[in-house]
Amino acid sequence: MSVIREVPFPSPDSSELPMNIWIDDADSAIDVIDALALSPFATGAQPWSRLANLERVRPDAPLSPPSGRVLRTARVDDGSESRLISGDGWTLRVVRHRNRTAMVSVTAVTEELAKSVLEQSIDGAEESVPEADHVEMGFWWRGTHGGTRSEKPITAQTWSDISANYPGKVRPAIDKLMAVTPGDVSGRLILLHGQPGTGKTTLLRTLAKQWHDWCQVDCVLDPERLFDEPGYLMEVAVGYDSDDEETQRWRLLVLEDCDELISAGAKAQAGQGLSRLLNLTDGLLGQGRDVLVAITTNEDLARLHPAVIRPGRCLAQLEVGPLSRDEAVAWLGTSEGVGPSGATLAELYAIRSGRAITPATSDESTGLYL
Template identity: 85%
Template structure:
């Protein structure tokens, strides 16, 4: 049987403050208690100013707290996360650090200036700089219990001139034009990369993020099926967020393996999902925001919904196929293991690593993300 305990907070000292109680039972953890204690000064009005920062690549030795302050609570869990509650004169700080080197820092204070200064002192120099030139920042969206969440992480990405030979000479010119696109060249909002698994569609998107870095922020939506079934989540992702830059950058939303969303039977299978996608690319929803959408699919072009591939809708519509036998032999430096019809990029990497590749017709629906 759960034991429920009511924990009263101190009575307010003025009419501008509000009372607060929390209820704790055996389903709550020590971290839940720290969350409630950190929230109480703001909820009661004792410290009515709040600041929040989400950090990536936090240095192992980062203090994430001002020089002055007293640690009131510390809680750790087995997955490596740690939560701390720290208090100082007129402010309260909550720091949550995760094993993946991300952290959330929140502060409440009696004044806006104090909240800003405590936050600045806590996080200044806490993050490591961006990795070397082989990386690029990419955003990742997912729907949580309180709405959309976005996190930026560095991903490995090579320039186009270093990976061009991974693709057939037949498709290379079209890919080169896509990589060289500038805002002035945009005459469609949808980028469609289709072809069998393992041909390098995901690699292309990483390289595209690098090639377009100066003018376009690339965000990958991890749950596209929820994106187009939840209008609120779609609006949040479509609107994006403002930066401190003088010029608003374009944004590219990446939706991988959305076969059901854009197939010929998508309207019947996915309800309003297809309509909302088209509205995002060239309907009212897409007006006023410089947003592009890139979709990868394993479907053949003839099996896609005609509304998706109609003229004028796509900035690029490219079939990414396997390399021919001659191209595959040249890439590998040997004919061993290369079939008469050539090979996909995933198969060539497997052959180069000394692994056997799946025979033609085998299920390649997973594990071939390149």
């Protein structure tokens, strides 16, 4: 039997909530904190709100101004913690997760106070991005309230460091792609095709590092939803622009393993998905937006939709195949384990580590993400 209770809000401005919150045994302590944090904003007592999502939060970061008073704290077994903190004219909600991300939201009686409290709470809270072999990459997914984007540092090497991982016949084309600048952009689509385990994903990480000065790379985690939901597509296509024109950059949207989207039968399989992709790359949707799209696929070029590979649409169209026998032997330093037809990058790593190689089936579609 559910027990319903009215919860008072211990605010420094008043002894009880200006509105009623009803909870029952289905609600958790964190749900209560969520409701209490929103109540001053919902009633208009604190009509200004500011929010920040943080990555790589320092373990010792207080995420609160020194003057704050902790009203509620709730911890979950998975390591998450939620806190409700208040001060003179403001209320702060802090949610910390085990993976060192956090969300900080503030409501206040004035816009200036909300901004000030948020700045004090997050100042110096994040560790700096690791240098040398890391680059910031964005990740998009469709959440409950629309598109959500998060930035994380990923490991990435320079092209000169990994060029030996790719066949000599494709290296000149990759050289050209790595050296592209905004003035060189003549097509909006980058197509990487080839069998699994040949290093397509590794190549995109390196591209993010090589283009870092002028292009932000974002990976879309649910591309099938991206082109199925126009609202989500608009959010991702518009992106986030800075008010400072000097910091506005091109964006590269990465869509991995989108065989169904660009195959010869894509129109029948994916409905309007193919049309919306083409519209983003060189149609009305893409006009005025400095957006490039990179797609990886395990399909052979001959099996792709002709509209995708028509002249002028692709900035680069690269077949990333296995290394020849001579290249594989040079990479490995020995001929042991290398077949007469060569080896993929994934196979070479497996041989070097002493792991057995499992032959890929003909319908392999997941890739080996190297």
